[in-house]
Amino acid sequence: MTLSLFDDDPTTAAAAATVTSDQPFDQPFDPRPGAARARLQAFLPQSGKRYAAQRNSDFGPGKHQKVSALSPWLRRRIILETEVLEAVLGAQSAASAEKFIQEVFWRGYFKGWLEHRPEVWQRYRRRVTDLLGQLETDAALRARYEEAVAGRTGIACFDAWAQELTTTHYLHNHARMWFASIWIFTLRLPWELGADFFFRHLLDGDAASNTCSWRWVGGLHTAGKTYLARAANIREYTAGRFDPAGQLAVTAPALEEPALGPRTPPSFADADLAGRRVGLLITGEDCAAEGLEADHPGLPAPAALAGWSAPVPRSLLPTAPRVEQFTAGAVEGAVQAAEARHGLEARRLGSEASASAAEGMAAALADWAQAHQLDCIVTARLPVGPQRQAVHRAMRGLATPLVELDRHYDRLVWPHARAGFFGLKKQIPGILRDLGMP
Numbered sequence: 001m002t003l004s005l006f007d008d009d010p011t012t013a014a015a016a017a018t019v020t021s022d023q024p025f026d027q028p029f030d031p032r033p034g035a036a037r038a039r040l041q042a043f044l045p046q047s048g049k050r051y052a053a054q055r056n057s058d059f060g061p062g063k064h065q066k067v068s069a070l071s072p073w074l075r076r077r078i079i080l081e082t083e084v085l086e087a088v089l090g091a092q093s094a095a096s097a098e099k100f101i102q103e104v105f106w107r108g109y110f111k112g113w114l115e116h117r118p119e120v121w122q123r124y125r126r127r128v129t130d131l132l133g134q135l136e137t138d139a140a141l142r143a144r145y146e147e148a149v150a151g152r153t154g155i156a157c158f159d160a161w162a163q164e165l166t167t168t169h170y171l172h173n174h175a176r177m178w179f180a181s182i183w184i185f186t187l188r189l190p191w192e193l194g195a196d197f198f199f200r201h202l203l204d205g206d207a208a209s210n211t212c213s214w215r216w217v218g219g220l221h222t223a224g225k226t227y228l229a230r231a232a233n234i235r236e237y238t239a240g241r242f243d244p245a246g247q248l249a250v251t252a253p254a255l256e257e258p259a260l261g262p263r264t265p266p267s268f269a270d271a272d273l274a275g276r277r278v279g280l281l282i283t284g285e286d287c288a289a290e291g292l293e294a295d296h297p298g299l300p301a302p303a304a305l306a307g308w309s310a311p312v313p314r315s316l317l318p319t320a321p322r323v324e325q326f327t328a329g330a331v332e333g334a335v336q337a338a339e340a341r342h343g344l345e346a347r348r349l350g351s352e353a354s355a356s357a358a359e360g361m362a363a364a365l366a367d368w369a370q371a372h373q374l375d376c377i378v379t380a381r382l383p384v385g386p387q388r389q390a391v392h393r394a395m396r397g398l399a400t401p402l403v404e405l406d407r408h409y410d411r412l413v414w415p416h417a418r419a420g421f422f423g424l425k426k427q428i429p430g431i432l433r434d435l436g437m438p
């Protein structure tokens, strides 16, 4: 039972229940939904005009109470965007909460954008693999890379953010922007290595938000438009903690890449599963299975349950153990909730060391499907990223089909993530109305 992952930390359980927006936000992230909801409740008074005015300030580790810090939970859908939006609109007027609401939609925007262009992810993965190989042979590149990730560049703010990332596994949005900009334009390191460093260490590490944000800083997302970190801006928004005057690049020429192929809009299809023996598979991509069932009222009650409990590699380099623990705790929590809801005992696929390799997971899935005579395996839609790749690989050759069910929210959001954020932004009021929120 892995829900007690953080129980050895005496601060966690009590903190989840008592944190308020004025307290220092220095508790470790706990994957339980209760911790997410406690954080949301604590943040609600801050989510209106105060968020809009203060969200750009980074006061340092343990002091991120001007932003929600909900991303680790949102990323794994331990808590859903819809629940967060509804709570905020219950606490603030739509006008006051406009900025925060837009930020929540940025997540869906990037997810949708990458669904339209999976090629961007595949290209990034190939390039990271090549660059990690290059580090083995190019001593000069390796030395610069190692200084950066160890926080030994001599640029105090950058070094502090590298430390914060690898110890707390969270970074403020502005720090992420400054860090990525310094990585690309001052240290002149390949953006893909920086994105890989973030991806392996962030609790909210997300194929879409991370890859697209790094590309945005480098001028690849909005062609030609880059983000330059400036010393004065860092001084102002870190409340004077840092002043890298004279240490940063003063220009940010846009990166270039070969043209992308045509966009392929994601399709949304409804599967008629009435009368079928369905096995529900829970993965770290979506830990709110009860919400999925609510989105698909025709879904038959599952005949069997399984959780994808094996770690999913994010890179050739290891993912931070704390990040793996958070994901494992999230999946276990979702599996236990589904067990209680359906009165079934779930199979934890990959919890045995031997099953975590790709062939082991394929065999474990086949065995589970056969033992319960499943007609199909149902899971929440797997967005572009390593989990999709791992599940699809394990399903290859399996007679039982995989049915991926869309979230209503994604169906409303993703079609508008064709180009820039503005295309989605202007749809937000209509989407909120479709979701039943005034």
Ligand SMILES: Cc1cc2nc3c(=O)[nH]c(=O)nc-3n(C[C@H](O)[C@H](O)[C@H](O)COP(=O)(O)OP(=O)(O)OC[C@H]3O[C@@H](n4cnc5c(N)ncnc54)[C@H](O)[C@@H]3O)c2cc1C
Binding pocket: 055, 067, 068, 069, 070, 071, 072, 074, 075, 103, 104, 105, 106, 107, 108, 110, 171, 172, 173, 174, 176, 177, 180, 198, 199, 202, 204, 205, 206, 207, 209, 210, 211, 213, 214, 217
């Ligand atoms: C280089 C770089 C890498 C990033 N990598 C990731 C990542 O791997 N995973 C990730 O979730 N976000 C990523 N972001 C986006 C953003 O920094 C984080 O979502 C945000 O800082 C999370 O903190 P919060 O929950 O306190 O955000 P809040 O300001 O409280 O926002 C609320 C929620 O809105 C969403 N959100 C806010 N800003 C953004 C944004 N710019 N893009 C997408 N979603 C947003 C998040 O789900 C967040 O939890 C990255 C940004 C940059 C510049």
